Amino acid sequence: MKKRKNRYAFYLVLAVGFFVVANYGRYNTLEYIPISVTEATNTDTSFDKMMRVLTHERCVNCHPNDNIPKQGDNSHPHYFGMARGKTNMGFDATKCNTCHQSENDAYSGVPGAPEWSLAPAAMYWEGLTRIEIAESILDPKRNGGRTSEETMHHLTEHELVLWAWDPGVDANGVLREKPPVSKEDYIKAVKQWFAEGHRIPSE
Amino acid sequence: MTISLIVNGAPQTVEITDGNTPLLWVVRDLLNLKGTKFGCGKAACGACTLHVDGEAIRSCSYPIKLAEGKTITTIEGLGNEQDPHPVQQAWIEEIVPQCGYCQPGFMMATAALLNIIPEPTDADIDQNIINVCRCATYYRMRKAIHRAAAIQKETTAKTKE
Numbered sequence: 085m086k087k088r089k090n091r092y093a094f095y096l097v098l099a100v101g102f103f104v105v106a107n108y109g110r111y112n113t114l115e116y117i118p119i120s121v122t123e124a125t126n127t128d129t130s131f132d133k134m135m136r137v138l139t140h141e142r143c144v145n146c147h148p149n150d151n152i153p154k155q156g157d158n159s160h161p162h163y164f165g166m167a168r169g170k171t172n173m174g175f176d177a178t179k180c181n182t183c184h185q186s187e188n189d190a191y192s193g194v195p196g197a198p199e200w201s202l203a204p205a206a207m208y209w210e211g212l213t214r215i216e217i218a219e220s221i222l223d224p225k226r227n228g229g230r231t232s233e234e235t236m237h238h239l240t241e242h243e244l245v246l247w248a249w250d251p252g253v254d255a256n257g258v259l260r261e262k263p264p265v266s267k268e269d270y271i272k273a274v275k276q277w278f279a280e281g282h283r284i285p286s287e
Numbered sequence: 288m289t290i291s292l293i294v295n296g297a298p299q300t301v302e303i304t305d306g307n308t309p310l311l312w313v314v315r316d317l318l319n320l321k322g323t324k325f326g327c328g329k330a331a332c333g334a335c336t337l338h339v340d341g342e343a344i345r346s347c348s349y350p351i352k353l354a355e356g357k358t359i360t361t362i363e364g365l366g367n368e369q370d371p372h373p374v375q376q377a378w379i380e381e382i383v384p385q386c387g388y389c390q391p392g393f394m395m396a397t398a399a400l401l402n403i404i405p406e407p408t409d410a411d412i413d414q415n416i417i418n419v420c421r422c423a424t425y426y427r428m429r430k431a432i433h434r435a436a437a438i439q440k441e442t443t444a445k446t447k448e
């Protein structure tokens with residue numbers, strides 16, 4: 085009886101050992117199965133199109149939630165300790181315009197556009213869902229006191245907004261990524277969304 | 288393209304084919320003012336800092352076409368041996384430079400800071416003086432910035448008397 089118990093125990097240890105050895109590689113090579121990120125943003129409503137742009141880093145980098153502008157396609161914190169300052173334009177003597185001018189500079193790779201600055205703190209989008217961003221742009225307390233008509237014009241006409249489609253080259257001379265919807269389609273989508281009553285879907 | 292500007296108090300006219308040429312190269316190569324330095328060419332180090340209409344600008348990322356009608360001050364125009372700017376005087380007193388390469392940019396950034404904040408705190412200095420010094424003269428620079436503020440205050444008080 086005791087012998088049989090021992091044999092079971094032996095097989096059990098063998099089986100566990102085999103399982104561990106067989107799976108060793110799997111747990112040590114950080115294998116993962118990529119999940120396709122299609123979700124609802126891959127549809128074609130005017131809201132979806134608009135939000136594919138407004139959630140892109142060309143827009144969100146200057147709508148931070150921590151007063152620190154972000155840079156690049158990986159949205160790293162702005163180098164050199166730059167931050168919002170009192171007027172959204174950097175610090176008193178070293179400000180956005182110390183380096184950023186009214187147009188992109190291809191030689192240095194420093195981006196530029198008229199009124200280059202951070203969006204006011206209340207207009208932070210970083211970390212928000214597209215629904216929350218939509219709520220924010222319609223809320224006069226957070227959109228600079230704009231009516232929805234004014235917001236529509238801002239989103240479709242302001243030079244700093246439209247800079248997203250002419251973002252120039254970076255410090256390595258590589259073209260910055262543009263938002264995933266063309267400027268024309270984006271403008272059409274924003275106008276349509278507002279014309280249709282700017283309804284925010286519930287997701 | 289013809290650009291008219293004032294550099295260190297003197298009117299200048301510059302003929303240039305590429306209007307995007309950085310102001311840095313116009314100042315150094317066409318106007319022969321070699322005090323303004325080239326460090327990175329990417330607006331990252333501050334060696335090229337000069338003043339455009341009294342404000343600190345990194346001239347390596349400033350196309351010459353934008354300088355039309357503007358007033359430029361370089362380190363050569365900040366002061367001279369007989370009549371140094373408070374920042375230059377403080378730099379001499381505190382013996383700030385090591386190799387010296389980055390120093391004109393730092394002095395121009397400091398002069399611009401003192402125009403706006405005459406008595407900067409350490410926090411003001413940390414935020415606004417963000418140039419790079421490979422010799423790490425930051426400690427002496429901080430002392431010199433405070434000293435420059437004091438000299439400027441004395442000079443202003445004397446002028447008022």
Ligand code: FES
Pocket residue numbers: 324325326327328329330331332333334335336345346347348
């Ligand atoms: S050379 Fe202009 S910032 Fe470095």
Ligand code: FES
Pocket residue numbers: 384385386387388389390419420421422423424
């Ligand atoms: S003194 Fe040498 S780089 Fe600053």
